[in-house]
């Protein structure tokens with residue numbers, strides 16, 4: 001790959017965005033929307049909400065906010081470089097880090113290039129007895145240029161209806177009051193009111209049919225505002241943390257070009273399905289194709305587990321301790337699955353047998369990067385002596401679609417008949433455990449271990 005020359009509209013890039021952004025040419029993107037992960041925040045860092053993932057983010061941000069801001073600065077510098085002179089960037093965040101992020105982005109873009117702090121207000125349940133309800137996220141809106149008129153901003157497509165009170169008032173008085181001034185002859189705009197920087201848009205509820213199993217999925221109406229106001233048809237829009245592809249879907253529906261990046265193979269799969277539903281076959285690059293990819297540091301443990309379960313059309317266990325150390329379950333048969341990102345040895349098989357016994361299962365699937373002779377012998381022994389069936393599945397075989405299809409058919413007869421909607425619906429974690437609870441229990445566990 002020639003540095004700074006890789007950027008293909010309609011492409012999904014799987015990988016760490018900072019590495020991919022470094023390959024992209026300068027001033028080539030018209031609009032960036034980013035919704036990055038963040039620690040101790042149920043809406044950001046934790047995507048699938050399992051224990052392994054919570055542990056991995058505690059490790060990642062153990063250096064605190066400075067580490068996070070440094071991590072983000074590397075990405076913002078690249079995003080600033082790839083943004084066209086007329087371009088805009090919207091960073092989506094919440095109260096945990098918005099003020100730290102603003103200070104850092106002001107340094108990169110320039111204080112004068114900050115245009116708005118947009119408040120996304122939403123309703124919802126669950127408030128603390130001890131403070132005001134937290135009911136908004138923040139979108140920090142920056143432009144590459146600070147000269148008025150140089151950046152794209154189309155207000156007409158995003159105008160809102162006047163409030164009933166304004167409509168009533170304007171019916172009788174063609175006037176507008178501002179402070180002491182009265183503007184005679186004021187006429188309301190027939191296309192609607194110029195929107196302000198507080199947007200009241202409902203988030204997707206867990207029961208919403210549009211939910212793709214991604215707790216951090218943003219509503220399309222939010223992205224419509226961003227895209228319609230800050231780009232024109234045919235422009236190129238980049239989402240470097242594209243998740244389940246909300247930005248890409250809205251860009252596609254509004255005749256813009258798009259590029260999506262995500263480190264998670266599962267996210268890229270979900271984006272692909274979402275775009276296919278719009279009649280698009282996106283090009284994809286960077287998906288794991290070799291055993292080395294599966295064991296690389298970029299493929300974190302929870303990513304690997306999610307990827308395996310996704311390939312097997314299985315559900316991922318949300319909280320391991322409640323599920324006796326089982327990593328996932330086949331959708332139709334509910335057979336437990338154990339995933340190992342290494343060569344499976346006899347102790348792994350022993351532990352899985354115990355987990356299966358506790359879960360009351362006599363058939364289970366172990367996925368690993370290989371299986372030792374002793375592990376195979378133990379499986380034969382378990383079959384003979386305990387009538388327990390453990391099926392070994394090489395992770396490598398899940399890389400090849402034909403082999404994968406074959407494995408899934410053997411494990412779940414009839415599953416190949418399922419459409420993507422049913423599979424995605426079945427993959428939505430049944431039980432959403434508040435991430436704050438998982439963090440608290442993980443911190444307690446770590447402290448207990450240290451003392």
Ligand SMILES: C[S@@+](CC[C@H](N)C(=O)[O-])C[C@H]1O[C@@H](n2cnc3c(N)ncnc32)[C@H](O)[C@@H]1O
Pocket residue numbers: 015016017018035036037043044045047214216217218219240241242243244245246247261262263264267
């Ligand atoms: C909050 S979610 C984005 C949700 C998205 N806005 C949507 O509506 O679906 C953050 C995403 O960032 C991805 N991510 C985390 N670190 C990344 C990295 N270094 N490079 C690329 N993607 C990353 C995660 O896999 C996750 O899908």
